Amino acid sequence: MRSLGNIIQLGIKELRSLWRDPALVLLIIYAFSANIYSSAMAIPESPHRASIAVVDEDRSQLSGRLLDAFQLPYFVPPVRIDQAAMDAGMDSGKYTFTLDIPPNFQRDVLGGKQPTIQLNVDATQISQAFSGAGYIQQIIQDETTTFVSRYRTDTVLPVDAVVRMAFNPNLERSWFGSLTAVIDQITMLSIILTGAALIREREHGTIEHLLVMPVTPLEIMLAKVWSMGLVVLVASALALRFVVEGLLAVPVQGSIALFLLGAALHLFATTSIGIFFGTVARSMPQLGLLIILALIPLQILSGEVTPRESMPMLIQVIMLAAPTTHFVELAQSILLRGANLAIVWPQLLGLLAIGSVFFLSALARLRQSLQ
Structure with a gap:
């Protein structure tokens, strides 16, 4: 019970520190509002009111x-x-x-x-x-x-192909673009917030205070994971409700609760990645460079931009170790195709397994950096 109390109190401390950082608060608000809207509407694939x-x-x-x-x-x-x-x-x-x-x-x-x-x-x-x-x-x-054709005989083709568009009948780019943007922001902000929280404590000198307190590295890490993960999870739920479904009028086909469950498991992995980067980087600029190097392959090679089937087999196998690969498949299946638990349970198990590996790796690195 004392350990659980420490985790809760440390997490509340992280939330208060985040609230006092206006730059990160504005980044969260922008990422889950204007950025999602602009990603969905910026460059339409079809002309709109062209002169x-x-x-x-x-x-x-x-x-x-x-x-x-x-x-x-x-x-x-x-x-x-x-x-x-x-x-x-x-x-x-x-x-x-x-x-x-x-x-x-x-x-x-x-x-x-x-x-x-x-x-x-x-x-x-x-x-x-x-x-x-x-x-x-x-x-x-x-x-x-x-x-x-009114003046000539019609040429009858031997085959008449009837095309039906499933899940997106009008091929609206905003449907795919907005949901992809939500996935991007969940991944990016979870890594940034947890990494920045660790860097901020090192820069402000509060990490030394934690070392003399009766708390363990596991409690410190769990506090950062649940607090920053909760912020991103709440922000993504609000973005789905008010930006995607409300402002953009994109119909969400599946269960948002099931999607948030998958997002929570994804956050378990990505917040651990953020903590690992926070132990490696010594300043915010270094953290930013590390995040850029990680986000580009995570987003491009996960099947989010192009189908994984079009990539070389070696890349497909390697990217199975990335949480974004499973999360993108899960999110698109639930939000666009209305998949249920019976369909997406392999992705949920994959996120849990990958998150556990990243969590243990980050914990080992955190213990080493605090010594």
């Missing part, structure tokens, strides 16, 4: 059909302009896309010719230029094919 102007030199039924095909929310209603206004509009940044439909366009299409349509793209609008150009080409192709 387009059309020089319609044909004035035919087909050209009118093309103009009507540009609809919200991808494009604002197209503006009819002449050729003299096309260059000026592009130079001033008024239009992201300008489309020049040549004379006799409909006649040439129905005559079996291949007329050329000029599409000008303002490539300085990088978030919309490349995806928008692809959308415009697809719209022109679809509308022209549909128009011509």
Whole structure:
């Protein structure tokens, strides 16, 4: 009971120290609010309210059909302009896309010719230029094919593929981006907070006070793990409720409680990593460099950015020792696909085993550094 009391009191001390550090408090608030929102919405994979102007030199039924095909929310209603206004509009940044439909366009299409349509793209609008150009080409192709099919015999394909999008029917990037950002912040902040807590005690000289008190390295480490882990866990739960589900309107398919259980086991591993880094680094800048070196492979090679199946087999095997590999699979299964405990229990056991190894390694390192 005395040991449990020490762990609780030391953890409360860590929470008070964190509260008195405005930089870390602001980092937590930003990471689980604005950063998640910007990660989900910053660079859309599809155009959104892109401006387009059309020089319609044909004035035919087909050209009118093309103009009507540009609809919200991808494009604002197209503006009819002449050729003299096309260059000026592009130079001033008024239009992201300008489309020049040549004379006799409909006649040439129905005559079996291949007329050329000029599409000008303002490539300085990088978030919309490349995806928008692809959308415009697809719209022109679809509308022209549909128009011509009224006058010619349809070509019947031997196979009709019916595509159904599971779990994300409209392919909304914000669904994947926001949940990925939550996973990133849980990993990053848990390492930063625990490592910074140990560095802060060394810089303020309070680590010497702990050494003369009747507390053990195990109690010191457990206090940092539960206190910093609790902060990140509460912040991630609030971010899921108010930012992901509320502000971004992303539907969470599975149990948030099951996800938080997996997050707690993940925090058990990552907070231990933070303490290990805190014993190695001698200052906050050194801690930051170590965290950067660890976070990049943890995030890129864990299956968060690209599927693990596309990586070399050696990398897949090595990354099984990383907690992020199991946590990413668990989080995506629960939040996006609605998986239950019967599906994700292997990832939970993997996080528990990896967390135990990291915890014992960090504890051994902490005992050595306190001697």
